Amino acid sequence: EAQVTQNPRYLITVTGKKLTVTCSQNMNHEYMSWYRQDPGLGLRQIYYSMNVEVTDKGDVPEGYKVSRKEKRNFPLILESPSPNQTSLYFCASRTSGSALQPQHFGDGTRLSIL
Amino acid sequence: GDSVTQMEGPVTLSEEAFLTINCTYTATGYPSLFWYVQYPGEGLQLLLKATKADDKGSNKGFEATYRKETTSFHLEKGSVQVSDSAVYFCALNSGGYQKVTFGIGTKLQVIP
Numbered sequence: 187e188a189q190v191t192q193n194p195r196y197l198i199t200v201t202g203k204k205l206t207v208t209c210s211q212n213m214n215h216e217y218m219s220w221y222r223q224d225p226g227l228g229l230r231q232i233y234y235s236m237n238v239e240v241t242d243k244g245d246v247p248e249g250y251k252v253s254r255k256e257k258r259n260f261p262l263i264l265e266s267p268s269p270n271q272t273s274l275y276f277c278a279s280r281t282s283g284s285a286l287q288p289q290h291f292g293d294g295t296r297l298s299i300l
Numbered sequence: 301g302d303s304v305t306q307m308e309g310p311v312t313l314s315e316e317a318f319l320t321i322n323c324t325y326t327a328t329g330y331p332s333l334f335w336y337v338q339y340p341g342e343g344l345q346l347l348l349k350a351t352k353a354d355d356k357g358s359n360k361g362f363e364a365t366y367r368k369e370t371t372s373f374h375l376e377k378g379s380v381q382v383s384d385s386a387v388y389f390c391a392l393n394s395g396g397y398q399k400v401t402f403g404i405g406t407k408l409q410v411i412p
Contacts (some may be wrong), residue, residue, distance in 0.1 A: 190343070221402075226308065228389065228404035229344075244399065276343055288334060289400065291343030 188213045192277050192292035199267060200300050207262045207295050209277035216282035218260040219244070219289065220252065222273040229276070235260055236282060267299045302327045304403035306390045312409045319377040321406045323364075323390035326371065331392040333357075333366055333373040338387040338405070347375075347388070380410045 190211045199205055211218065219234040221244075231244030235254040249271055251263040260279075264271060274296050278289040306323045313319060325331065332351045336344040348357030353368035362377045373390060390403040 223405075226404060229402040231399055234399070278344075288336075288346035288349060289344075291345070293341070293343045 188290065190277055190279055190290050190292035192275075192295045194295060195293065196296050198298045198300065201268055202266050205264050205267060205297075207264075207275060207277075207297070209260045209262065209292060210258050211260075211277075211279040211290070212258065213279060213281075213290065214257065215279035215290070216257070217289075218254070218277065218279045220250070220260070220262050221276045221278065222246065223276060223294075224273050232262070232275075264297075267297075269299050272297060272299045302331070302392060302394055302399075302401040304390050304392055304401055306388075306403035306406050308404050308406060310407040310409050312411065313380055315382055315410055315412050316379045317410075319375070319380045319384075319408070321375040321388055321390075321408070323373045323375065323403060324371055325373065325390070325392050327392055327394045327401075329394045331394045333364070334391040334393075334400070335362070335364055335373070335375050336389040336391060336402075338389065340386070344389060380408070382410045382412055384408060385410045 193208045216237045220232040221229040223229050230246045233252040235241045277292045280287045280289045303326045334349045335347040337347045338344045348359040350357040350366035356365045364375045387405045387407045389405045393400045
């Protein structure tokens with residue numbers, strides 16, 4: 187089954203404790219992206235990657251890092267989480283070439299930073 | 301820059317009522333337009349899309365027509381069901397750019 191898998195689904199942690207949210211897709215997609223979803227703000231893009239070793243900032247990259255060492259994986263790293271990063275996070279992927287293709291989303295990761 | 305405007309809701313309807321969720325946009329060039337749906341506890345799924353002016357996207361009884369003259373892409377369904385309760389996102393992509401711009405999402409509640 188074609189899917190985007192995020193882990194963990196839920197995490198409560200404390201300010202300053204480094205954390206990583208993993209994202210993996212099994213569709214051989216070149217393009218992957220991270221979003222955060224906040225009430226009243228909708229989805230905002232954090233980072234995206236066009237292919238292995240190619241990443242770029244989205245609209246709200248501050249406080250986040252990403253890496254793309256393998257095609258299937260695109261982890262999101264919070265080096266020093268802060269309470270304003272409490273949010274619902276989604277990973278997505280699609281084929282590259284045309285940005286007109288729809289994205290496939292994971293089920294989300296709800297982070298609470300205390 | 302690109303932007304998408306839609307009401308946040310919630311929109312509450314009785315089962316079998318007619319649904320309209322408005323979406324207007326500003327964009328450079330000739331964008332493609334999308335509606336995504338998010339069911340409770342899940343990620344977003346593509347509902348329908350339209351890639352050029354006057355195109356009509358349709359799926360699962362939902363429809364939306366790409367109106368360039370009014371820069372709109374309103375979502376409609378003739379008879380909603382309780383199972384349609386979800387958050388609906390309008391989105392656009394301006395061709396050569398790799399970023400999809402989303403609206404804030406409209407929550408739909410359908411009551412029996």
